[in-house]
Amino acid sequence: MKRLMSGNEAIAQGAWEAGVVFAAGYPGTPSTEVLENLAKFDEVDAHWSTNEKVAFDECVGAALGGARSMVTMKHVGLNVAADPFMVFPYAGTNAGFVALVADDPGMYSSQNEQDSRYFAKVAKVPLLEPSDAGEGKEMIKDAFELSEQFRTPVMFRTTTRLAHTRGVVHVGGRAEAPEKKFERKVSQYAIPVYARFRRPELEQKLNRLREFAEEFAGNVVEEGNAQIGVVSHGIPYQYVKEVMPEATVFKLGMIYPLPEKRLKEFCARFDTVFVVEESEGFIQQEMASFGILNVIGKDRFTNVGELSADLVAEALNGTPMPADFSQEAAILPRPPVMCAGCPHRGVFTTLNRLGLLVTGDIGCYTLGCLPPFEAIHTTFCMGASIGNATGFNKAGERGVVAVIGDSTFLHGGLPSVLSAVYNKVPTTTILLDNGTTGMTGHQQHPGTGHSLKGTAAPAVDYEALLRSLGVEHVEVVDPWDLEATEDAIKSGLTHPGPAVIIARRHCTLLPEEKARERVPYRVEPDECIMCEECFETGCPALVREGEYPYIRQWECVGCAMCAQICPADAISVVGEG
Amino acid sequence: MAVTNVLIAGVGGQGAILASELLAMVAIDAGNDVKQGEFHGVAQRGGAVFSHVRFGDHVYSPMTPRGHVDYLLALEKLEALRYAHFVKPGGTVIVNDHKVEPIRVGDQRPYPDEAIDFLRSKGFNVVAISATEKAVELGNHRAANVVLLGALAESLDIPPEVWQNTLRRRMPDRLLSLNQQAFTAGRSLCRGEEGPRKAAE
Numbered sequence: 001m002k003r004l005m006s007g008n009e010a011i012a013q014g015a016w017e018a019g020v021v022f023a024a025g026y027p028g029t030p031s032t033e034v035l036e037n038l039a040k041f042d043e044v045d046a047h048w049s050t051n052e053k054v055a056f057d058e059c060v061g062a063a064l065g066g067a068r069s070m071v072t073m074k075h076v077g078l079n080v081a082a083d084p085f086m087v088f089p090y091a092g093t094n095a096g097f098v099a100l101v102a103d104d105p106g107m108y109s110s111q112n113e114q115d116s117r118y119f120a121k122v123a124k125v126p127l128l129e130p131s132d133a134g135e136g137k138e139m140i141k142d143a144f145e146l147s148e149q150f151r152t153p154v155m156f157r158t159t160t161r162l163a164h165t166r167g168v169v170h171v172g173g174r175a176e177a178p179e180k181k182f183e184r185k186v187s188q189y190a191i192p193v194y195a196r197f198r199r200p201e202l203e204q205k206l207n208r209l210r211e212f213a214e215e216f217a218g219n220v221v222e223e224g225n226a227q228i229g230v231v232s233h234g235i236p237y238q239y240v241k242e243v244m245p246e247a248t249v250f251k252l253g254m255i256y257p258l259p260e261k262r263l264k265e266f267c268a269r270f271d272t273v274f275v276v277e278e279s280e281g282f283i284q285q286e287m288a289s290f291g292i293l294n295v296i297g298k299d300r301f302t303n304v305g306e307l308s309a310d311l312v313a314e315a316l317n318g319t320p321m322p323a324d325f326s327q328e329a330a331i332l333p334r335p336p337v338m339c340a341g342c343p344h345r346g347v348f349t350t351l352n353r354l355g356l357l358v359t360g361d362i363g364c365y366t367l368g369c370l371p372p373f374e375a376i377h378t379t380f381c382m383g384a385s386i387g388n389a390t391g392f393n394k395a396g397e398r399g400v401v402a403v404i405g406d407s408t409f410l411h412g413g414l415p416s417v418l419s420a421v422y423n424k425v426p427t428t429t430i431l432l433d434n435g436t437t438g439m440t441g442h443q444q445h446p447g448t449g450h451s452l453k454g455t456a457a458p459a460v461d462y463e464a465l466l467r468s469l470g471v472e473h474v475e476v477v478d479p480w481d482l483e484a485t486e487d488a489i490k491s492g493l494t495h496p497g498p499a500v501i502i503a504r505r506h507c508t509l510l511p512e513e514k515a516r517e518r519v520p521y522r523v524e525p526d527e528c529i530m531c532e533e534c535f536e537t538g539c540p541a542l543v544r545e546g547e548y549p550y551i552r553q554w555e556c557v558g559c560a561m562c563a564q565i566c567p568a569d570a571i572s573v574v575g576e577g
Numbered sequence: 578m579a580v581t582n583v584l585i586a587g588v589g590g591q592g593a594i595l596a597s598e599l600l601a602m603v604a605i606d607a608g609n610d611v612k613q614g615e616f617h618g619v620a621q622r623g624g625a626v627f628s629h630v631r632f633g634d635h636v637y638s639p640m641t642p643r644g645h646v647d648y649l650l651a652l653e654k655l656e657a658l659r660y661a662h663f664v665k666p667g668g669t670v671i672v673n674d675h676k677v678e679p680i681r682v683g684d685q686r687p688y689p690d691e692a693i694d695f696l697r698s699k700g701f702n703v704v705a706i707s708a709t710e711k712a713v714e715l716g717n718h719r720a721a722n723v724v725l726l727g728a729l730a731e732s733l734d735i736p737p738e739v740w741q742n743t744l745r746r747r748m749p750d751r752l753l754s755l756n757q758q759a760f761t762a763g764r765s766l767c768r769g770e771e772g773p774r775k776a777a778e
Contacts, residue, residue, distance in 0.1 A: 002605060004598070004602050004611065004613070108616070132639075161614060161639055161640075164614065164615055165612055165613065165614040165639035166598070166601055166611070166612070166613040166614075167611060167612050167613075167636075167639075168605055168610055168611055235639070238637040238638045239637075239638050241637040241638075242637040242638040242642065243642075245637075308638075308640055308642075309637075309638040309640060309642040310643050313642065321643050321644075322644040322662050323662060324659070324661075324662040325658060325661055325662060325695075325699070328695070329658050329689050329692070329695055330687065330688070330689045331655065331658050331659050331689070332655060332679045332681075332686060332688065333625075333679065333684060334588065334625045334679045334680065335679075335680065336623075336624050337623060337680050370682060371682050371683060372682075540623055543678055543680075544681070545678065
C-alpha cells in the first residue's frame, strides 16, 4: 500500500516492519517524530528517557537481552550519549541495535551544526544514511540486519530535510526477529583487561565491514554521461539528480566504512569527480585517505549551512540563484516570539526589569535573549545554565540567575544543582515548570504524569527532589504574577546558599489550557498615557494599530501581565474597567 | 509527465502545512510521485511557514529550485512577497487578499499593502482571492487554506473526485462539510478571476 509519509514516519514504519521490540530516546528536532510514531505500534515498547545517554544505555541492555532496539536522538543528543556509543562497539551487540541520529544542517532549531558522521568513524561503527522517506523505510531494515550479522551497533543518520520531507512510501507487514538469548560472558562485556582483547577484534570487525561495504546494495552506480562523475549520498544526492540528471552518480548508502575498491575504480574513469555532500567533507577526506585525489568537493561546495538544488547548481554549473524582492519591497520579518499568555514572559519581563545576568538553557525560553527582554546572556547546551551560573559566581559576578525548563532540568540540570550544593556556591536557578517539553511539541517527561504511550505515570515532586538534594531555599511562584515573581527572584538571590525558584504554570498551548475560558483584556484609550511600557511584555496579542496600543481580542488569553505593568491602569478586562 | 511545482506559504497557524499535505495526498492518488518538504523553524506561532509540493513521474529535490515554481499559493500578502522569487517568470501567484501584521522586533517599516500590484508589475499571473473573508462567511476563518486549494484545483489536471476523496479521508467529520464548501467556493472565486494558466504550457 502506498502512503504519504515523512522521513521520520517512514523510518518508524520500517523499524516496526523490522521487528523492533524496544525503543527509547529524548525529544530533539528533527528526530522527535521517529519515536512518537514508533510508540503508536502495540508491538513496540517505546518510552521517553530522561536523556539520550540513559536512552542509549537502556537500549544496550535491551539489545543484549535479545530485543531488537532503537535509540533516537538529535545530533547534540549523541554528544550526551557519546560515552556508551564509543564503548559499546567493543563488546558488540546481541540482538539488532540501531542509533538514529538526526543532524540539523542550517541550524533550524539547534545551537550548532555538527556533522555527526565523524562519530561513526571514531566509534568504529557502520553508518547508513538514506536519501528519501521510501529508502529510509527499507534501509532501517538493512541496519538491523547488518547489526545482527556483525554483532555491532549501527548508526543511522538523517538530516532535517530528510526527516521532514514527505514522500511516497510502500508500507509492508511486520516480521518478528529471531530470538536471541543473552549469554553471560564476562570476557565479552566487562573490565579493561578483557576489553584489551576486544580492541584488535574491533579492527578485524571493521575490516570485515569494509568488505561488506563493497557488496552493499545501497552503494550503487547510476550510469549516465561518461564525462561527468559525481559521488554523493543522502539528500545532496537528490540535489545532484535535480541539477544534473545526466551525470554518472555513485550513490552511497553506507557512509562508513566506505567501499574503497569501488570508489577507486569509479574515480579512475573520470578526469575529475565531484563529491557532493552537506556539512563537512567527510566522504572527500575518506577518499583522500584512499589516495583518491582527482576530486572537486569542499573547495566548491560550502560546508556552512544547508545545501539546496540552487546551491548545487551554482557550484556545478555556475547558475546564479534568483534574488528575492527585498530590495524593492518591505518584506518584513516574522521573528519567533513567545506566545500570548506564555508563562515564560512573566519571568523574562521581570529579569529584564531587574537587569540581572542570566545564563540560559535549551527550550522556547531561549527567546528570552531577544528584544524586548534581552534577558538571557548565554545559551549553550542541555543543562548548561546552572553550571554556567555557578562558574560566574566563582568569577566574582553577583546577581546571576540560571533559567532552565522542566524537561531540560530533568535531562541535564540535576547534577549541576547537586554540584552547587556540594560546593556551597549560592547559585540561583529559576526552574521554568510549564508542565511539558514545549519547544519540540509537547512531549511527556518524568514531571508530567504521563508516558509516551499515553498511560498514567508517576510525576516527579520537584520541591521534594530539590530539598533532598540539599537545596534549602525552594520557592514556587506563578509567573503570571509579576510582583510575586520579582519578590521570589530577589529573595532567592539574597539567600546565602543555592536557591531554586520554581515558576510554575502550564504552557498556554497545552490542550487543557486552550480549552479554558479566556477573558481578554483591552486598552482603554481615555486612560492610556502612551508610555508604551506594556510593550515590555513583548506579547504578540498587543500590537501598534492606530494611535494607542491595541489588544487583539482573539489572541489575548487574559494573563494580565500588561495590565500589571501599565502605570495608568488603562488595561482591564473587556466589559469591566 | 513533467514535474509540477507548488509552493504554499503562510503565517504559522494558518494551515499552510495542512494544505500542502492535502495537495500531496491528492497528487499521490492521481498517480504521481510526490515530495512535500516543509520549513518551520523554532516559531510555532506567528512565524513564516512554507512548504514545497512537487509531483510528476519522478521527483528528486524536496524543494523546487528558485525560479521554477509553477504555482505559489500564499495565505497572506506579505508571505506572497517573501516567496515570489521562487516562481518562474510569468508563473501563477494565487494569493489570499488578507493581511496579518507581523510582530515587530525593531523593524518599524510599514506593512507592504501594495503587495498584489507589485507582484503583477513583476509579470506574474496574480489571482487574488478573499479566501479568509469567504472562510469567515462559511463559519471558520481557518478554512481559508482549503478555499485557496479550490482555486488551485481550477488549474491542475486532477479529477474533482480525487480532491473530494482526500478531503473525506484527511478531515475530521465535524469539519468535512465546511471544508467541502470552502473547496467549492475557492473554485468559483477563481473562475470569477482571470484564469491562471496551466503549468504544462
